[in-house]
Amino acid sequence: MRNFLGHSSRRLKAAIAFPLIGLALFLLSNRVDELRVYQGANVAVFVVAIISIILLTGYSGQISLGHGALMAVGAYAAVLSQIYWHLPVILTFFVAVLAAAGFGAILGSAAGRLTGPYLAGTTLALAVGLPSLANQFGFLGGEQGLNYDVGLPPAWLGADFTQYKWFFWISGLAALIITWLSFNLLGSHYGRNWRALRSNPTAAALMGIHVGRSKVLAFTVSSGLAGLAGALLAMTISLVTPSAFPTSLSFSIVTGAVLAGVTLLTGSIVGAVVLVAIPEITGALATHLGGSEKVTSNLPGLLTSVLLIVAVLLFPNGPQAIMKRTRKSSQ
Amino acid sequence: MERLFNTILIGVSGGSIYSLMALALVLVWRSTRVVNFAQAGQAILSTYIGYEVITHTDNYWLAFPIALVAGALTGALIDILMVRTLMKRAHSGPVAGIAPVIATLGLLGLIRAIVGMIWGGDLRQFKLPVSNHGFTFGHNTIPFAPINLLIVVTTVVVMLIFSVIFQRTNLGLSLRASAYQPEIARLAGIRVDLTRTIGWAFAGAAGAVAGMLVTPTNYLSPNSLDLLLVSGFVAAVIGGLESLVGAAVGGLILGISLALVLEYISSSLAFPVAFVVLIAVLLVKPSGLIGAKRTRHA
Structure with a gap:
């Protein structure tokens, strides 16, 4: 009974907290300059992408190095549905989710039978190869890509409501909804199944959890979220090109998830802020140190990789595991 | 018939390089139970070092052993600096199983960034060590060139050396x-x-050989070996990820089937074909075509 009450009060808290956070963010977006608003939009995109990895890796224990490719699937699906079916923008986001989820379900049915290294290698192959396919089929627009236009902000928001702010509102709202849905999903029996599966697949199977089906479901949901993140990313650059989804994008979101502590949903915001902050930090560092173009263009990659290695070596289970340990030892 | 024969020859040459990359992955997998995605980075670093030697001395045959040693040293260094710590620390907790994979991924990014900082992102080209004009028989010139012969022979030699080490020496036994x-x-x-550490060094050397062999017929850039890493992985999986012979055979199977598809169907299908082969092998015979008959564990 206590459990039940605790559960429902958590839901209640979330139901109050999320609209408040949303309101605070939207008020904030009026206070800061354009660049920050644009970065805010990017943070929101990465929050969605990182949550897709957290669901997959942190909860169901599967790894994907190919979520950048799934983001590309979502982005291309969105832009194609806009070009050929003239769908309204909001529906193209749903198309992105469905297309990527469908692709993920196919991949996941293969992946559900794969463990660690095989899954990692298969998804890596996807990340390396899939975006380059766009160059081989004319209707995908090749290296120039396809324009993805979500339109101007509606007039009733006022004349000084900028395009970037509109991007921020859309992606911020998406990130909030996704976070809220994920909280509920992970609190449901699906979330419990995934956790059981991650800790001990054999025991989970004995408890009556269908291991294969649960894994495929996790992969499908995660892919759908990646697809949405892809469409949102395409929105912020108004373009869908193969070069927007390089292999390093897949690695970045895995890095973000590791930095977030792969089992902590709220950590996604930390991971996303770090990912967006890295280019800025290295940019500032580069102007300060005055290195050559070769050095400056590789600084972000260097910093991301070092962060990833340090994070995995020092706190393989996320920063919060360390905090828990210190709390325990201080008691 | 002649066309088929030529295509298979080219496939053997391409497949040899996949075999070497697969060998590098298998060596690390056997010793550490990690698919080393940083292998592409290690190989590219060794190849750039080889490139540097070539531009300074104009001698491919000198660059080759230097790149090989550089590859071996890098491999050993990575094991000592990173893998040891990883083995000690990351063995429990929810993500213990994937921590090593993520670490090698970070390493790949790190090496690539360092290579980019030193050499920049421009495409570079090797001077060919031997001719890439096909052998001529009478009036017929076939696509198989001395450079392909060099690739195949070197691969065979490397494979032989490794099998002798593994089967005939105390080191191999341990x-x-x-x-x-x-x-x-x-x-x-x-x-x-x-x-x-020795396993990692061997793997690094094998990766360096793959890089030095593939680059003359290609170009060099900080991520020019990514596709080779994927092909090497596919080849290793075909071979069962455990066996050295499997790596060799897997590479040849992949190389020949890719060559056939490119020649007879379409040249834009290389990646989809490799990917379909990978998925098919994983679904139909997950222990690899050569692998031991037992279920897989992470």
Whole structure:
């Protein structure tokens, strides 16, 4: 009974907290300059992408190095549905989710039978190869890509409501909804199944959890979220090109998830802020140190990789595991 | 018929390089139970070092052993600096299983960034060590050129050296024992940590050879070996990820089937074909075509 009450009060808290956070963010977006608003939009995109990895890796224990490719699937699906079916923008986001989820379900049915290294290698192959396919089929627009236009902000928001702010509102709202849905999903029996599966697949199977089906479901949901993140990313650059989804994008979101502590949903915001902050930090560092173009263009990659290695070596289970340990030892 | 024969020859040459990359992955997998995605980075670093030697001395044959040693040293260094810590720290908790994979990924990014900082992102080209004009028989010139012969012969030599080391020497015995049962090998007096470092060094050397062989017919850039890493992985999976012979055979199977598809169907299908082969092998015979008959564990 206590459990039940605790559960429902958590839901209640979330139901109050999320609209408040949303309101605070939207008020904030009026206070800061354009660049920050644009970065805010990017943070929101990465929050969605990182949550897709957290669901997959942190909860169901599967790894994907190919979520950048799934983001590309979502982005291309969105832009194609806009070009050929003239769908309204909001529906193209749903198309992105469905297309990527469908692709993920196919991949996941293969992946559900794969463990660690095989899954990692298969998804890596996807990340390396899939975006380059766009160059081989004319209707995908090749290296120039396809324009993805979500339109101007509606007039009733006022004349000084900028395009970037509109991007921020859309992606911020998406990130909030996704976070809220994920909280509920992970609190449901699906979330419990995934956790059981991650800790001990054999025991989970004995408890009556269908291991294969649960894994495929996790992969499908995660892919759908990646697809949405892809469409949102395409929105912020108004373009869908193969070069927007390089292999390093897949690695970045895995890095973000590791930095977030792969089992902590709220950590996604930390991971996303770090990912967006890295280019800025290295940019500032580069102007300060005055290195050559070769050095400056590789600084972000260097910093991301070092962060990833340090994070995995020092706190393989996320920063919060360390905090828990210190709390325990201080008691 | 002649066209088929030529295509297979080209496939053998391409497949040899996949075999080498697969070998590098298998060596690390056996000793550490990690698919080393940083292998593409290690190989590219060694190849750039080889490139540097070539531009300074204009001698491919000098650059080759230097790149090989550089590859071996990098591999050993990575094991000592990173893998040892990883093995000690990341063995429990929800993400213990994937921590090593993520670490090698970070390493790949790190090496690539360092290579980019030193050499920049421009495409570079090797001077060919031997001709790339096909052999001529009478009036017929076939696509198979001296450079392809060099690739095949070098691969065969490398494979032979490794099989002699593994089957005929004490070092090979301890490498096999540590791969099979690290705990028992330790009890039998084998220094498992050291053996693993040697495994990484061998893998680094094999990757360097792959890089030095593929680059003359291609170009060099900080991520020019990414596709080779994927092909090497596919080849290793076809071979069962455990066996050296499997790596060799897997590479050849992939190389020949890719060459056939490119020649007879479409040249834009290379990646989809490799990917379909990978998925098919994983679904139909997940232990690999050559692999031991037992279920897979992470």
